[in-house]
Structures are given as structure tokens and as C-alpha cells.
Amino acid sequence: MYTKDGESYFIVDAHVALWDARPENQRNIHGKQFIDCFYDYHRNLSPESEVWSYEDYLYQGGERLMKDLFEDGYVDHAIFQPAYLGEFYNTGFGQSEEASELAKRHPGKLTYNHHFDPRNGEQGLEQLRADAEKYGLKGVKLYTAEWHGESRGWKLDDPWAYRYFEACRELGVTNIHVHKGPTIRPLDRDAFDVADIDHVASDFTDLNFIVEHVGLPRLEDFCWIATQEPNVHGGLAVAMPFIHTRPRYFAQIIGELMYWIGEDRIQFSSDYAIWTPRWLIEKFVDFQIPEDLNEYAPLTTDQKKKILGLNAAKMYDIEVPAELRLPDADETATGPREPDRADLASV
Amino acid sequence: MTAVLAHSPRQHEAYDALGVVIDPELDEPITDLGFVRSVVVSGADVEVHLRLPTSFCAPNFAYLMASDAKDVLVALPWTDVVVVELDDHHDSDLINRGLAADAGYRGTFRHEADEDLDELRTTFQRKAHTAAVERCLTGLLRAEPDRPVESVGDVRLGDLPGDDHTEALRRRRTTLGLPDRPDALVLVDHEGRAPDDVPMALRRARSTRISIDGNAHFCRGLLGTRYPDEPTFIPLTQIKEHTS
Numbered sequence: 001m002y003t004k005d006g007e008s009y010f011i012v013d014a015h016v017a018l019w020d021a022r023p024e025n026q027r028n029i030h031g032k033q034f035i036d037c038f039y040d041y042h043r044n045l046s047p048e049s050e051v052w053s054y055e056d057y058l059y060q061g062g063e064r065l066m067k068d069l070f071e072d073g074y075v076d077h078a079i080f081q082p083a084y085l086g087e088f089y090n091t092g093f094g095q096s097e098e099a100s101e102l103a104k105r106h107p108g109k110l111t112y113n114h115h116f117d118p119r120n121g122e123q124g125l126e127q128l129r130a131d132a133e134k135y136g137l138k139g140v141k142l143y144t145a146e147w148h149g150e151s152r153g154w155k156l157d158d159p160w161a162y163r164y165f166e167a168c169r170e171l172g173v174t175n176i177h178v179h180k181g182p183t184i185r186p187l188d189r190d191a192f193d194v195a196d197i198d199h200v201a202s203d204f205t206d207l208n209f210i211v212e213h214v215g216l217p218r219l220e221d222f223c224w225i226a227t228q229e230p231n232v233h234g235g236l237a238v239a240m241p242f243i244h245t246r247p248r249y250f251a252q253i254i255g256e257l258m259y260w261i262g263e264d265r266i267q268f269s270s271d272y273a274i275w276t277p278r279w280l281i282e283k284f285v286d287f288q289i290p291e292d293l294n295e296y297a298p299l300t301t302d303q304k305k306k307i308l309g310l311n312a313a314k315m316y317d318i319e320v321p322a323e324l325r326l327p328d329a330d331e332t333a334t335g336p337r338e339p340d341r342a343d344l345a346s347v
Numbered sequence: 348m349t350a351v352l353a354h355s356p357r358q359h360e361a362y363d364a365l366g367v368v369i370d371p372e373l374d375e376p377i378t379d380l381g382f383v384r385s386v387v388v389s390g391a392d393v394e395v396h397l398r399l400p401t402s403f404c405a406p407n408f409a410y411l412m413a414s415d416a417k418d419v420l421v422a423l424p425w426t427d428v429v430v431v432e433l434d435d436h437h438d439s440d441l442i443n444r445g446l447a448a449d450a451g452y453r454g455t456f457r458h459e460a461d462e463d464l465d466e467l468r469t470t471f472q473r474k475a476h477t478a479a480v481e482r483c484l485t486g487l488l489r490a491e492p493d494r495p496v497e498s499v500g501d502v503r504l505g506d507l508p509g510d511d512h513t514e515a516l517r518r519r520r521t522t523l524g525l526p527d528r529p530d531a532l533v534l535v536d537h538e539g540r541a542p543d544d545v546p547m548a549l550r551r552a553r554s555t556r557i558s559i560d561g562n563a564h565f566c567r568g569l570l571g572t573r574y575p576d577e578p579t580f581i582p583l584t585q586i587k588e589h590t591s
Binding site for chain 2: 033336
């Protein structure tokens with residue numbers, strides 16, 4: 001819970017990780033390259049006071065995670081979204097056992113989502129069923145640029161992926177978090193293309209598709225698809241820290257999202273441990289769209305409350321104190337919101 | 348600050364030639380982005396090293412830029428042996444072997460390549476054009492607050508101010524084969540078609556422009572973090588920042 005100026009915000013951090021990128025867990029050079037890339041994101045976009053040492057960054061452990069999120073970070077509930085990366089790390093990048101054990105010890109605070117890879121075929125499908133039971137899964141995190149033998153990526157509308165989504169539907173694993181990465185066959189086309197989300201969202205209307213990084217680096221394609229599919233949501237992982245380094249740019253991202261998908265389908269996350277939640281939450285509550293960007297309406301306190309926690313809480317059935325709940329906006333389910341704001345001159 | 352290194356005329360010529368190589372995703376020259384790490388000339392032989400903001404930048408774009416770089420250097424009248432290498436990338440070995448052997452895109456990526464990268468390049472040329480249109484028209488709307496948004500559908504090239512945004516738009520139009528006449532409509536798609544719904548077309552163009560700008564912010568920032576103060580052809584502190 002975060003309280004400021006008499007307003008209380010229920011916080012759900014919808015994308016956190018407990019990873020192990022220490023040298024002994026790196027399978028090859030790519031394991032080092034991957035964590036170095038994360039560390040550069042961390043160093044480049046964090047306020048100086050929030051930058052960790054490289055050694056701390058390689059592995060944070062459960063105790064530190066609990067402190068960073070729940071003691072220091074105002075978070076009421078956090079959701080693990082592990083990336084497997086088995087080709088880069090011996091025991092994988094996201095630590096399934098450690099994270100799920102932690103979630104078991106703190107069920108009111110943590111939800112553990114797992115992952116699957118449709119290239120594992122029948123065997124992987126069996127595994128998904130076993131995992132759903134073992135972890136009590138409500139959601140999965142999918143990384144389409146995961147390497148797998150000769151393959152360096154897959155698409156959500158691959159026939160095997162559809163078999164997995166059918167299983168998700170049957171198992172009650174309704175929240176599908178999708179992260180687009182850079183390598184996918186064929187390389188002729190744009191690997192970050194989000195068109196496959198359009199197909200699955202239309203074919204599995206009873207599943208939620210949360211597109212992490214709000215589709216960045218393809219924000220515009222994401223917005224265009226999400227505005228037409230009421231079960232597509234935007235996760236703010238990686239977009240959030242712009243609030244510090246590029247607040248005007250952050251304002252434009254939020255402005256676009258409010259226009260195309262509206263206040264009920266945007267989810268806050270710190271992407272811990274890439275960043276820590278405390279400063280992001282403080283800055284977001286203080287944030288306002290600059291007046292000269294008059295193509296966007298100002299962000300209201302209720303909208304901030306929804307983004308910071310209420311939207312994800314609703315999706316995951318997380319109990320929110322009655323006095324902090326808010327009703328859905330009275331808006332269209334598809335198409336742009338407040339179309340009268342479709343231009344500059346009308347404001 | 349990085350010491351400014353002394354460069355020979357041929358080094359400068361090679362570096363200037365690289366100025367036409369564009370990052371397709373960011374729509375900016377690799378020289379402006381700081382992606383040229385070094386240019387070494389020895390007689391008629393040139394060796395260029397490129398660097399990118401992360402090890403995991405998309406390999407197809409990385410290959411496009413590196414192979415374009417090799418092409419422009421080979422095309423210089425005085426060059427003999429041209430070596431272009433991409434440093435510190437997860438696909439460096441693969442791409443550098445392919446470049447050295449002139450294996451082409453399909454020869455380099457084998458089973459991961461189907462046809463060629465033309466379609467990919469075209470997709471991003473269209474996005475670059477869309478963003479350039481939005482920059483011009485939003486500029487116009489900001490300069491003339493009373494102008495109704497629907498009217499931007501009637502704006503012609505000749506109505507735009509002679510600024511950098513307009514110049515950039517004209518270059519993007521030429522790339523796509525759109526006419527460069529003063530009476531040509533500005534708000535058109537890559538085939539020159541005007542939209543039915545002008546405000547919506549502008550909104551969509553805006554989200555494209557914001558997406559491209561955001562990626563450029565990321566890439567510049569990450570490059571600076573990854574290679575702080577590295578002696579290079581142009582110090583990072585002198586790399587120019589485009590504004591939009």
C-alpha cells in the first residue's frame with residue numbers, strides 16, 4: 001500500500017523475477033551477454049541512488065526480493081513471470097523452485113506463474129498439465145525468442161502453440177503474459193511483430209493476453225491490435241522507468257495507451273529485479289502529463305490506482321480492501337477511447 | 348571526454364560513406380547513432396568495426412546494417428580489401444563469417460532465412476515515412492492552434508515550412524517513390540492514398556512516431572551505458588540527438 005496526499009493505492013507488481021545469472025549458472029557466453037544487457041538497462045534507466053552493484057544484480061535471492069518489494073517497495077502483491085532461457089543458463093534464468101517455494105510461503109503476497117514452450121510437443125503438454133497442478137497456475141509467461149536447439153523463436157499462432165492454449169483453457173490457466181524478443185524464424189520478417197497476438201486473442205476470447213513492454217519496440221502495432229481485442233492488455237514492464245529518464249516520452253506512451261485501450265487494461269510492473277518498485281511507484285503517483293502535450297487528457301488519481309494495482313488484482317482475483325475498489329470505466333470495449341480527443345484542435 | 352583522434356582523409360571518406368547506411372528500425376544513419384566503432388585504413392584496405400546497444404539487438408537488422416556498410420565501402424573507387432565486423436553481438440561470429448565470405452543473407456543465416464530482407468526493409472521505410480508525416484503535421488497544428496485537425500488532410504508539400512522535418516519527409520517520400528511536387532498531398536500512405544478518416548490516420552501515425560522515437564531513446568541510452576568513454580571515431584558525447 002502506498003499512501004500520499006490522503007489517497008491510498010493498492011499495488012500489484014505484475015512482473016517480477018527471481019533469477020540466477022551468476023557465472024556458475026551461465027551455460028555459455030550468451031548467459032553473460034543476456035545479464036549484461038539487463039544490467040545496462042538497469043544502469044541506464046535507474047536513478048543513480050537505485051543502481052545495484054553488478055554482483056548484487058547477478059542474483060538477489062528470496063530474502064532481498066521480499067524486502068525490496070514488500071518492506072521498501074509498497075507492493076501488496078507481486079506476480080512471478082519467469083523466463084526459462086535453458087540454452088543460456090544451467091538451471092534456467094528464472095529460478096522456478098526457489099520462486100514457487102517463496103510464493104507457497106507467502107500466498108497472500110506472491111503468485112507464481114510458470115512458462116511453457118510449444119516446441120516441446122506432447123511431452124511439454126504433459127509437463128504443462130503437471131505444472132498447472134503443482135504450482136496451481138493462473139497464468140504463464142511466454143518468451144517467444146527463447147532458443148531451443150536449432151530454433152531461435154516461435155509464434156503464438158503456431159499449430160502446436162494452439163494445442164497449449166487449448167490446454168490452458170481447460171486447466172484454468174487464463175492469463176497469458178507474452179514477451180516478444182528479437183530472434184524468430186524466418187529472419188526475413190520483423191521478429192517483434194505482434195500480429196500473432198491478434199490471431200490468438202481472436203481465437204481464445206476466454207483467455208487474457210497481457211503483452212509485456214506494451215509491445216515495445218512495436219507500440220503502435222500493439223495499440224492497434226489491442227484496441228480491437230478486448231482480451232488484450234498492456235503490461236508496463238520496461239516502459240515504466242522512462243518516467244525518470246524521459247518523462248515526456250513516458251507521458252506519450254501512457255497517453256497513447258489511455259487513448260487506444262483505456263484505463264482498465266494497463267498493468268503496472270517494476271520488472272524486478274531489472275528495477276525496484278519503490279521509486280517507480282512514488283514517481284508514478286506524482287506523475288502528470290505535461291500541459292503542452294494537449295493531445296492527451298490529464299491522468300486522474302483513479303486511473304493511476306487502476307494501473308498501479310486494481311487492474312491486475314481483478315485479473316488475478318486478488319482481494320482488495322473494499323474502500324479501495326473502483327468500478328470499470330464506462331467506455332467502449334473496442335476502438336479508441338474518448339474519440340473526441342482524436343485530434344489536437346478539439347482540446 | 349574522449350580524446351579526438353587524428354584521422355586521414357581516406358578515413359574520413361570511408362566514415363562519410365557510412366553516413367548513408369541507415370538503421371532501418373530507428374530511421375537514422377549509423378554514424379549519427381554512434382554504431383561505427385572504428386575505421387582503419389591501410390593503403391587501399393579498410394577495416395570497419397560496428398557496435399550496437401546490446402548483444403541481443405535483432406540479428407536481421409544487425410546484418411542489414413553491416414552488409415550495407417560493406418557495400419558502400421566496396422563502392423568507393425579506391426578501396427581494395429574491405430572488412431566489416433560487428434563486435435560484441437550474440438550473432439557476431441555468424442554475421443562476420445557471412446560478411447567475410449560475401450555469403451549474402453541466405454548464405455549467412457541458412458535455415459533461418461527464407462527469401463530475402465527486402466520486405467523487412469520496406470516495412471520500416473513505410474513506418475519512417477508515416478512518422479515523418481506525423482512530425483510535419485503535428486508541427487503545423489502546434490504552430491496554428493486554431494487549425495481544424497480535419498484540414499491536415501488537405502495540406503500539400505508546398506504548405507510546409509522549409510525545416511528539417513519537411514526535408515526528412517521529402518527524403519522518405521523519394522525512397523518510397525512518392526512525388527516530390529509542391530502540390531502533392533502530405534497525409535498519404537506509402538502508395539500515395541489519402542485516408543478517409545483524417546484524425547484517425549493522424550492518431551495512428553502518431554503512435555508509429557512515438558514507437559520509433561522511444562526505440563531511439565533506448566538505443567542511444569544503452570549504447571552510452573555499454574561503451575562509456577570508449578575511444579572511437581566520433582566520441583559518444585558528440586553524437587547528435589535528433590529531436591521530434
